[in-house]
Amino acid sequence: MGQNSSQGARMTSPVRVIVVGAGSRGEIYSQFASIHPERVQVVGVADPRKFARTKLQQKHKILDENIFEDWHNIVEREKFADAVLICTPDRLHKEPAVAFAKKGYHILLEKPMATTAEDCTAIVEACTQSDVILSVGHVLRYDPVTHKIKELIDAGVVGDVMHIQHLEPVGFYHFAHSFVRGNWRNEAESSFALLAKSCHDIDLIHHWAGPRRCVKVSSFGSVSHFGKENKPTGAGNRCLDCSIEGDCPYSASKIYLNRVKQGHTGWPVSVICPSSLPDIESVTEALRTGPYGRCVYECDNDVCSNQVVNMEFEGGLTAAFSMVAFTEEICKRKTTIYGSKGELSCDGHEVHVFDFLTQRSTKHKAHNDAPRNFGMSGHGGADYHLMAAFISAVANNDPSHIRSGPEETLLSHLLVFEAERSRLESRVVYCGDAGRR
16 A cells, blocks of 8 residues: 555654544544543544434543534545544445545544445455555454464464364353344344454454465354244243343343443443443333343344354365354454464463474463553453554554555455355355356
8 A cells, every 4th residue: 555645754743533433342442542642632523322422522522513423524524634433333334434535534444344345345445546544443463362373373383384273252141242132133234243243253364374365165154042932931022021031141131230230331231321321220221121121032133143164275274263152251262273383272361382393382472561441351452452553554654554454354354255155055165256166
């Protein structure tokens, strides 16, 4: 990507950003400005929800003239910031990304890029043609532990990589929250689970595979357990009215109400009260009337609760990915990489390498200087490092700071679409060759 001459070489003042979509992700990314006001300043926000945009305005002291219900009004104005953080719902990524790119804004775009291959391609083309920096929210590329894995592979500690085995344990109540009751439960309203939840993981496998292209893929998966046919006898339609709620691990009372009673008002409790701060009264009302109080066996969810993806890359490298809803761990990925000289394993916290020659195991630590409690608990400080890299890239007009840039991210997204096509069509898909059987 070329440099944008209008930006100059290096900024001496803070990078000015606009938040488009002031929900959970927008709030997390903008938190970086509170920690590093000398590096970044939030100067605008757009969100149709008054509570969300007012909350961000008060936190960052944004001028009234830069508060918008509709992001289209920002594009109509003269450019008044350096970059935009696009954190709108999945299906509302493409239009603002293309519009802001054409306006000359650098872009941090929450994953997934978009919900179709065509829209992903259009975003990359717009950013390339407008010569703006694009960083996609593949936060795990910035996780110090997963980055250490890439460094060790590139250093040759396991020799030639032969096979990658990777597991994403979503977490039983996380899946119920986001993918049964929540915003990503229904493909028509958001996107399929492999894209919404696991494009992170397919991207990591693609990243670890290096320059080798994926040549074919197969995938299997379905909606398991969370359906009317599995509803226990005597269960109610809402958890607050259910006589057997005490015996249900997916009880909304347990997931939300018990937490707020213990003083916990962060995720996932904060999500269910979009118009007020969560407390016992507002959470109870949300469970009584809103989507998060529904019985998990009576929802309109249709996205996979478990899915496997098998991939073959050039040179014979194979990879196997599993996404499972029904786990104790929440998003603590587990990875094993098998090479010609050794075996690398990671439990989400530590990396161990067993050397075949010496028959000894070495533990490798990853340095993480992210502030505690920044971002999502399952992201290991990666949210912080993603923002740090993006702000550095914009401030120095240097896209090399970005680990999740347009071209490679597009390739991994296209692989996700190919995998889902395999699942839907029950066949092996030869990547990049739609007509081949």
